[in-house]
Amino acid sequence: MALENADIENIAVLARLQVPATETSDYADSISSILALVDQMQQVDTHGVEPLSNPHDATQRLRADEVTCDNQREAFMAIAPATEEGLYLVPKVID
Amino acid sequence: MTNKTLIQISNELSAGQYSSREITQDIIAGIKTHDHQFNSFITVSEELALEQADAADARRAAGHADLLTGVPFAHKDLFCTQGLRTTCASKMLEDFIPPYESTVGQRLLATGAVCVGKTNMDEFAMGSSNENSYFGAVKNPWDLNAVPGGSSGGSAAAVAAGLVPAATGTDTGGSIRQPASFCNLTGIKPTYGRVSRFGIVAYASSLDQAGPMCTTAEDAAVMLNAMAGFDPQDSTSVQQDAPDFTADLNQPLAGLKVGLPKEFFGSGLDPQVADCIMAAVKQIEALGAQIVDISLPNLELSIPAYYVIAPSEASSNLSRFDGxxxxxxxxxxxxxxxxxxxxxxxxxxxxxxxxxxxGTYALSEGYYDAYYVKAQRIRRLIKDDFARALAQVDVIMGPVAPTPAFDLGSNTKDPVAMYLEDIYTLSANMAGIPAMSTPAGFVNGRPVGLHIMGNYFAEAKLLNIAHQYQQVTDWHLQTPTSNTEKGA
Incomplete structure (x- = not known):
């Protein structure tokens, strides 16, 4: 499937990636060629084949709902780009 | 003191020939002097390493040394190392200092192994040449014009150059085996779930698996012993004890049934690589194995299916990087x-x-079934192919890659051409079976690896075969000529 520049702009928004106008057609070309490769899948009849999401067909293992480690807020917040009084700082969202 | 195997260093430490501090200092000096040629390290952790070495020496003096106590190794730079920057070869994590240690790292530290630094890689493990690194491409110690393979290219180059005896790697679609093949190393991707993914920066979670990259199969078995085992902190970790992977190394190969899939020997394979592989297979036959022709009919579909599943999971995993x-x-x-x-x-x-x-496109509204679910159905066909083949034979052999290491820059313009290089490695990740590469010869001075794949949890069998093959060959002991300037 060939993608147009408008498709790339749409995907970039969904992916939260700023794509400069000068790079859009480059991405359209390379991603279109990847999708052409991927489209080989469509020639295969997979009717009745169950999708495989885990190689062992395992399901999510759950643990008991117990506290297993201490709060490490300070260690985790120490590596953030911007914090204040235990909060992560981001640009203003609500006026 | 370089170009030693892990076992050699372990033995020499036990014999008191030198201390862990001395070998660690030597190895760090070697990296500082020689790595400018290869660019295999992103970070060298001298201070932390020497602390770990001193602790190892104290532990040995107290009589509690394990095989790996005091032995230096390097981590691929996507294993979170507490207090030591972990970049994933990305500008995104250029200054990231993890507040915790990966399970693999914890296990290696618990044995007293010494982490000397973090190796270069393709950014977020996406690549087959180690040219996608924010910190620059890695060069192959066997030929500085060649790529070392990827994505664990820094780990491969560092071990091949004799800078460290062992390194960790991860393999999502061939990222341990292909660089091991390109750099003349023994590298194993264990069964999915055998080694914990906790604290390893995720690429494609249903495919990612960590393993060791070493000179010999024996070294790889010792490293895997330290790395493997159930971890409650990884929800996909397999809940069973790992065996002693060194226990079966000396088993004879008599009666072993080896399958050669015809799809691994098609027109895309370099004839000289095919010659190396067939010569290796003949030697394994001479050790008592029986060779059987088999088929993995859906092999070619592993490329399109992988290049949907891996990017889809990546787009989800990498959404966490939000600034x-x-x-x-x-x-x-x-x-x-x-x-x-x-x-x-x-x-x-x-x-x-x-x-x-x-991945975002494949998972977006209206395309999810046509791409992601379709790829998962094909993934089942690939798993079923292996199940049929492995009911017939004990292991499967073939090439790791269609060619030896290619030239730097030769595949960077066209991503699809690069993806096609992964044809022989992707299917083991899709099925989740263990697979490894062991040195099997050279084409024009560039190494060629023999690919050995087995059934779920058969790592010990694969290592046994590689070890037996290494007893009758010396490919794995050869070292790069580009490295001769540095002396031992």
Whole structure:
């Protein structure tokens, strides 16, 4: 499937990636060629084949709902780009 | 003191020939002197390493040394190392210092092994040549014009150059085996779930698996002993005890049934690589194995299915890099959307952005069934192919890659051409079976690896075969000529 520049702009928004106008057609070309490769899948009849999401067909293992480690807020917040009084700082969202 | 195997260093430490501090200092000096040729390290952790070495020496003096106590190794730079920066070869994590240690790292530290640094890689493990690194491409010690393979290219180059005896790697679609093949190493991707993924920066979670990269099969078995085992902190970790992977190394190969899939020997395979592989297979036959022709009919579909599943999972995993909690943040964001979009545009490299976009597209409304679910159905066909083949034979052999290491820059323009290089490695990740590469010869001075694949949890069998093959060959003991200037 060939993608147009408008498709790339749409995907970039969904992916939260700023794509400069000068790079859009480059991405359209390379991603279109990847999708052409991927489209080989469509020639295969997979009717009745169950999708495989885990190689062992395992399901999510759950643990008991117990506290297993201490709060490490300070260690985790120490590596953030911007914090204040235990909060992560981001640009203003609500006026 | 370089170009020693892990076992050799372990023995020499036990014999008191030198201390861990001395060998660690030597290894770090070697990296500082020689790595400018290869660019295999992103970070050398001299201070931490010497602390670990001193602790190892004290432990040995107290009589509690294990095989790996005091032995230096390197981590691929996507294993989170507490207090030591972990970049994933990305600008996004250029200054990221993890507040915790991966399970693999914890296990290695618990044995007293000494981490000397973090190796270069393709950014977020996306690549087959180690040319997608924010910290520059890695060069193959066997030929400085060649790629070392990827994505664990720094680990491969560092061990091949004799800078460290062992390194960790990860393999999502061949990222341990292909660089091991390109750099003349023994590298094993264990069964999915055998080694904990906790604390390893995720690429494609249903495919990622960590393993060792070493000179010999024996070294790989010793490293895997330390790395493997159930971990409650990884929800996909397999709940069973890992065996002693060194226990079966000396088993004879008489009666072993080896399958050669015809799809691994098709027209895309370099005839000289095919000659190396067939010569290796003949030697394994001479050790008592029986060779059987088999078929894995859906092998070619592993490329399109992988290049949907891996980018899809990557687009989801990498959504965590948002410029808020850790990692890179763009300057002066106008609003929250601008913060996200510009942070990610500036922090990620081109191939990473391409894969995020492919994955985002494949998972987007209206396309999910046609791409992601379709790829998962094909994944089942590939698993079923292996199940049929492995009911017939004990292991499967073939080439790791269609060619020896290619030239730097030769595949960078066309991502699809690069993806096609992964044809022989992707299917083991899709099925989740263990697979390894062991040195099997050279083509024009560039190494060729023999690919050995087996049934779930058969790592010990694969290592046994590689070890027996290494007893009758010396490919794995050869060292690169580009390395001769440095002496021992």
């Amino acid at each position: 808020v909690r850790y990692g890179y943040r763009c300057d002066q964001p106008e609003d929250l959307m601008d913060l996200y979009c510009r942070t990610r545009a500036e922090g990620f490299g081109k191939e990473v952005k391409r894969r995020i976009m492919v």
